[in-house]
Structures are given as structure tokens and as C-alpha cells.
Amino acid sequence: MEYSELLDIIKTGEGYTIEFKESINSSIGKDICAFANASGGKIIIGVEDRTNKVIGCHLTNSDRSKVQDIARNMNPPFNVQIEQIKNLAIIFSAEGKNKPYTVNGHFYLRYGANSQQLNRDEIRELFQKENLISFERQTNLNFKEKDFSNAAFNNFRKNTNLDKTLPKQHILSNLNLLTNNKLNTAGILFFSKNIKYYYPTAIISCFLYSDKEQTEIIDSKEFTGYFISNLNNAYKYLLSKLNTAIIIKNELKHKTKLELPKEALREAIINAMIHRDYNINSSVQINISPHKVEIINPGRLLFPKEELGKRSVLRNPILVDLIHRLGLVEKAGSGIKRMQKLAKEDNVTVEFKTGMFFEVIFHRKIENRAGNRSKTEAKPKQIGHNSDTIRTQFGHNSDTKTRQRWILDCLEQKGTIKSVEIINRFHIVKDTASRDLKHLIEEDQIIRKGGGNNVWYELKSEEEKL
Template identity: 50%
Template sequence: MVTGREKPYTVSGHFYLRQGANSQQLKRDEIRSLFQKENLIRFDRKANPDFIMEKDFDNEKFKAFVSKAGMDSSLPKEHVLQNLGLMSEDKLNNAGVLFFSRKASRFFLNSIITCVLYGSKTKSKILDKQDFSDDFISNFNNAVIFSLKTLRTEYIIEKVERKEQPEISEMVLRELIINAMTHREYFSEGRILIEIYSDRFEISNPGGLLFKRSELGKISLSRNPLLVDLVHRLRLVERIGSGIIRIRELMKDRITFDIDSDWFFVKIKRNILVKDGVKDGAKDGAKLTSNQEKIFNKIKEILEITAEDLSDVVGINKRNIEKNLSKLQELRVIKRVGSDKSGHWEIIGDN
């Protein structure tokens, strides 16, 4: 058999895969698996025989999509679905089911997105866990909200104003989550998993790259182009195809991409915490300034230390010490017990 770039090879109605000097004839299941892996069978364009338009189609979700996408709402539903490429063999295809079914997980259990918040650097203690099993857009929004809600807020002082921002920007979260949802392998039974540890944020999705790893961020090639098109119409991300570049520029060495033939992993280092864990209602673990860290560390050594003594140790005047102490109390890192003269400090979370 002559070698070439196309695979598998077909001879006299049989399919073969080249393995070194030998050619292995493929069985039916092997042919299907190979075609899926090589993206020769498209999940998103495949007609869904189990979906019944009259019973399963959510017209409110469809109307919301048409409105947000800026489409003509007077056009018949069937006409719009055809123009969007969501009808295959007179049936709604899988992309349409993910977007407009009343509950996508009824048809695809693997469309569920699982989000987990852990209390430390390991999986030993789960603080919160949610499974999102609705339509594509609802799952996306809920996953972003869960991530923003559980990540810390950092406080940036610019001149006399204080700005608040999540430790991982909403743009980065939206890009990473939508990439996982649009580029994942839906033929796999695996689910998208978002895990938030005390020291890192991770997203994993089934499906490796369709191109060389060295080309990640340089080219855009999706195994689910219909889903990408629908996302683009809704402007869920700033610009299709440029997300990885922007994320790398923003996150620099905090982000890594781990890829194998079947899975895609993203890991982001979180800013160093004052302590591990999360406490309800507390803004603990927020990023501290250099002076605040010095103050905090000295208080840990001497709980009875006064503002005057801190001024001598840190090297700034008493007024600035008091401002930083107020900030640390606002962030619920420390608290004052008793009076200024006879009281002492407590480290929140050490009790």
C-alpha cells in the first residue's frame, strides 16, 4: 500500500490504517472511532433522531437568541434554523439541541458542566459543588458566575480611588470556559470540569488538539464549527480565534496548557493566600501590599503589638499604619479584641 497524508486508506471497500511497514484492516467500531477522532464525522451537524420539535424545542430560548444575535424576528423559525445550519436531514441537529432544547442533559449527559470549590490545595475538602445541566448558554453563564463568585476580589489602589477586580478577570474566564464548550469532543462521555483550589484554577475538557501543540494560539480550528458560529453571533467573547493569545498576554507565566490526545487542561496559579481555605462572608486571601504583609507578619509574632510599635518596625508613620490596619480588618484578615491600649489582635481563621 502506498503511503500518503490521508488516513485511513481505502482499498476495494475496506479501510486500513498504516502502522509502520504494516497495514491493519479496521473493524466497524474502529472506523467510526477513527473518523470521529480525525474530525471526519461532525457531532454538531449530526441530526438528532430523538429530538421532537413540538415537545422538546424551547421557543423562549430561541426568541432570546434571535434578539441578542440581532436577527429579524419576523422570519419563520424553520427559515432561521435552516440559515443557521441547524437542520440536518429535516431534523434539528446536535448544535441546535444544545442551544434550544428545554434541557440539554436529557439528550447529552456529557453536556453537564461540573464546578467544584475545594478548601485547600487538594480534593480532600469540598466547600461547594454544582452541576449545570441546562442549555448551552445557561450552562456557560452559570459556570462563569460560579467561578467569579468563588474567586477572590483584589483591591487596586489608583490615586485616591480603590478599584475592585477578580483575581482572574471575567474576560479570561469567559474565553477559557467558552473554548472548553465549543472545542470539546462531544463524542466522548467525559464532562467539562472546573476546579478551584486554594492555589490554582483548573478547567479540563475531553478532546485534544486538531493541530500541532506548537500552533496553539496561532491558528483556529474547531471540531464544532456550528457551535463556534452561534457563539460568535451572540458575541459571548471578544473575537473568535484570538483568545489564547490575549489570555497568555494577561496571565503570563501564571497559566499553563497541558494537552494529550484525549483531553485539554488549563491551569492558572492563584495569587498567594494569607491562609488556605475560604470562610463564608470573608474577603480573606486578598492580595496584600508589601506594608500590609509586614504588618500582618509582625502581628502574627506579637498579638499585643501597638500601632506605635508597628510604625517603628515597618518604617511608616502611625497614620499610615492605622490606615493599613483598617484595611486588614476590612479584608477580615485580622480583628481587634479589646481597647487600643489593653487589647490585642487576632488572626481570623486561626481560632
């Protein structure tokens, strides 16, 4: 390996297949073991892992012997290659052929940029029953280069602060997204323009139901783009179908609060996408009904349910590494705890069900829901809250046409209207009222007057329409 190539790897940063060390230390063994149990990797010695600064390290013969002894004493015995390249040393730990491996009686597996200890039963189940690592690294002979999303790749490069000078092929290789120099399954999932064409069930399906029994679908949506676009679009769709509380300080000032914790919902969708079993012929599914939101992914837990939230075993470690680099997940096993914490803070009940599928269920607090269009409009509850008033928005009980007809009728009767009147009449958020008004302006029916904090609307005269 050339020194310049090694410096480029350092610019990529630590990750699923790259580890930095300032010098030989006691953790070398667990990193070699973790790489052997995963997809292999490189340990670069002479680099500060916090800053990626090259400080240099020259291995002695004693250092080399120590590393080789650690590998040979693993169970089963293992072998590594060591190379000194100028002021940096590199240990090549290939993917093991006789998994699982232990060092000093402990099992380790790679999680993002960390080596995580597992117990024997977990790692045995991991490799014997699930055949985990291979799926992400398989190639799809049908994949066409024209379907690679350069926009998605450039966004990833930008959001992970990767050096702009690094070639695309170099980045893909060091992120473990190439197998035999071809984009593998993990790479296709993350950067394909139309994932459904290559993996029909690697999508997100969303359903909005009008009833608790989930027998009547009133809206649905499929997201089939690249990984992050599917995540973001499914998240936005879900938020758009939930109710919002308006916390009013006075008639002119208010803020909004979603009925369910947004960050917990996002965490649940991410969790479903990165931990699902892509070998099962089913998509990630989001069901929205009047009393609950279900986020479901195919795939059994890889450990006892009693340890949910305490332990994490990775089904798709390469995807987890990519999401970790984007800062969308934290340390191993933190997702469930984070969902529980956020739900508790919002006084929301969250439930987890396991089986062939893993389900996260958020129980909604308000009975009058999106989709209950046949119900008469209920009066919103007003609850005192530290001198503020919390008023629930039943936005879906008043459709756009009804609100806009009411606006025009009001203008016919009294000549002017302000957005706060629409908000108070229909118990909607400011953004919804603004969209209604904007639509009427674009339809050439009303005109905006005033400015700053004193804005009102009037019917557009025939002269103004000309």
C-alpha cells in the same frame, strides 16, 4: 428558490453556510472548497458583505463557465449548481462526498463566516480520525419540541440582530441546525431547556476544593441548561469563588479587581465548550483549589501543541459559528493568544496541558484562599500603587454569620455603623457588606438612615418593628 426566500437568507447574514460576494472574484474557489469540506453552503453574488445591501449581479455565460471550471479542477473534482434569481446569482456548494478537497493545491475549511486554509496533515486528521462534522448534524429521535427553549432562541435572535420577521424554522435551517427538518445535535445543545436529559455529559461541572491536592470538595455545582445559560452560570460561579483586591483611594472611595483576569477565564470556558469532543463520555470541568483554577475539556488537540495559539482546527464548526455570531469569539486561533495576553497584563501565569483532555490552568497569586476555612484570618497585604492602596479581600475567611454578629455587637456598643467600617474590618468588597446589611434589614433587626453619601445603620427599636 423564490426571490423572497433568498432575501430572507440575506437578512440572516453571513455565517457557516452562507457567503456574500459583490461579484465573481478570485476567492470563489476557496469558498466552494471550504463548503465542500464542511457542511455545504450557498454563495450569494450581488450582495455587499459588509452591509448586506443588495447591489445586484447578472452572471454571464463566461462567469458560469469560470465557476464550473474552478469546481471541476478541484481535487477530487467537484460540481456546483448555479442559479440566477432576478438580480442575484447563487452558487450551491453541497457537502462533499469525497472529503477532503483541495483547490489550487490548498485545503480550506469553513470557520464562522470565513474560509480558512489548512495544511494537508491537519485536514486529513480532521476527517479521518475525528469524524467531526457528523456529530453536530446528527438528530436525536428522543428530542421533544416542548423541550425547545423559545426564550433561549429569542435571546439569540435579539443578540445577533436577526430580522424579527424571519420565521424560526427559516433561521434554524440557515444556521445549519436542522437535519432532515429535525433539530440536530448542535441545535439541541444550543436551545434545549435541559441538555443533560439528551446528552448527559454536555454539561459543566464545577468543584471547589479546600486543599491543593484536590481531595476535599467543599462545594460543587452542575449546570445543565441550554448552551449560553451554562456558559454564563459557570462563569458567575467561578467568579464568586475567587478573591478580590480592593484598590482604595480614600476611606470612602475604592474599586475592586479580581485576582485572575475575568475575560481570560470567560475565554477559557467558551473555548472548552466549543472545542470539546462531545463523543467522549466526560463533561467540561472547572476545578477551583487554593493555588489554581483548572478549566478542562475532553478532546485531543487537532494539531501539534507547538502550533497552539497560531492555528485553529474546528471540531464543532456549527457551534463556533453560533458563538461567533454572538460576538463571543473573534477570528480563528485568537482565543489562546487572548488568554495569554490578558494573563500577562495581570501578571498571572497561565499554562496549557494536552492529552486526551485539554486543560487551561490559571495559577492563583494569593495563598490564603476560598475554602481554607480552618485557617486563622490573615492580615491583608497593603501595597502602594500610584498613591492608591491595594488591599486583598479574604472574603471567605469571614462567613456571613460572623460578620452579621459583629455588626449587631457594634450597634449595641456605639449605636450606629457605616458600610465602610464593615469593609475595613473584614476586608470585603462593598457588595458583600451591602448584602449583609440588607439581610439584617429584612430580618427586621436594623434600619437604614440618612441618604446620598451620608448613609448609616441603627438597631431597629421595638416601636419601629411594630
